[in-house]
Amino acid sequence: MKCRAGLRSVAFVWMGVLMQGLDAGRAPKKHSAVSCRPKELTALTKTLVVASLKLFDKDNGEPPGTWAPGFPELQVEKDSPPQGSKVQCSLLFMAQGLKKVLEDQRDDLNPNSVELHKKLGSTISNVNLLAACAKHTLGGECSLKPPPPQMPKDAFKKKQWSHTLLMTARAYLDWLELKFGQQSSKVKGKNKIQHKALQKKPTPQKYLEGSRYLL
Template structure:
C-alpha cells in the first residue's frame, strides 16, 4: 500500500510539473483589446491578405506591370537572415507605411471606384498592425530608429510598378517570417520537453523512486 501511495504521489507531481508547460504551449496571449495573439496564425492570415491584395491590385492596374529594378531593403530577407524582435518591428513598420501609401494612391488617384480593393487593403493594414503588436509581445524589441516611409514615384506607370513590387516583397517577407516562427516554436517545444524531463528525473531522485 505504501508503494502504491508513493507511486500516486509521483504521478500527481508529474501532472503538476507538466501543467504549466501545457498551458504555456496552448494558451495564446491576448492583445490589450482582448484579441488573441497567435503569431503563426496571424502571420499566415496577414500573408493571405497581402496575396489577395496583390491579386486585386493587378486586376485593377494591369497584370504585366513587372517589378522595379530597386528593391525595398527593409523587406528583403533570405534563409539565413537574422531573426530579432527589433528588426521584425522595423520591417513591419515599413510594411504598414507602404501599404498605407498604396491604399491612399488607389483610393484617391488611380482607382477611386474600386471599393473591394480599398477594403482588402484596409483589412491588410489592420492585420499587419495586429501582427506587429502581437510579435512585440512575443519577441520583444524596439524599432529604433524607425525606417523612413518609402517614397512612391511620380509617374503613373512607375507608381503601379512600385506598388506591385512592394506587395510582392511584403508577401515574400511574411512567408519568411512564418517559416522563422515555425522554427522558433519547434525550438521552444524541445526546450520545454528537456526541462520537464529533467525536473521529473530530479523529483524521482529526491523521492527515492529512481533506481
C-alpha cells in the same frame, strides 16, 4: 475555410488582449499567460497580402513588372534570425507602404475598386497587429525608423512600385512565418526534454522507499 476561420479567431483574440492592455495603460508583458501566436498571425497577414496582390493585379491590368530600386527595408537573408528591432522597423515600413498603395488606388488610379480598398485596409490593420504581436514575442523597438516610402508620380511607375511592394511584403512574411515556426518548434522541443527529465526524477516518496534498504 476552417483554417482561415481559425486564423481570424487568433487575430480577434489578440486584438482583445491588446485592447485590455491599452485600457490598463500599458502593453501586454512578455511573460503574460496569454500568447498572441505569432506564426498563425503572420500566416493570416500573408494571406491578406496575397489577396490584395491578386485584386491589385486584376484591377490594374497585367503585372507592370518590377520596381527596380526594390525595398531593402523588407529584404532579409533566408537564414538570418529575426531580431526584434529590425522586425519592428520592417513591419512599420510595410504598413506605411501599404497605406500609400491604398491611398493611391482609392484617390487616384482606381477609386471604384472598393473590394481592393477594403482588402488593403484589412491588410494594414493586420500588419499593425502583427507588429504588436512580434514585439510581445521578440521584444525590441524600432529606434532608427526607416524613412517613409516614397511612391513615384508617374502612373505606370506607381503600379510597378505598388506591385513590387506587395510582392516583397509577401516574401518577407514568408520568411517571418518560417522563423516563428522554427522558434515555436525549439520551445516545444525544450519543453518535452524538461518534461521527460521531470518524469525520470524520483519523487520524495520513492526516494524514502529506496532508502529503507540502506538502513
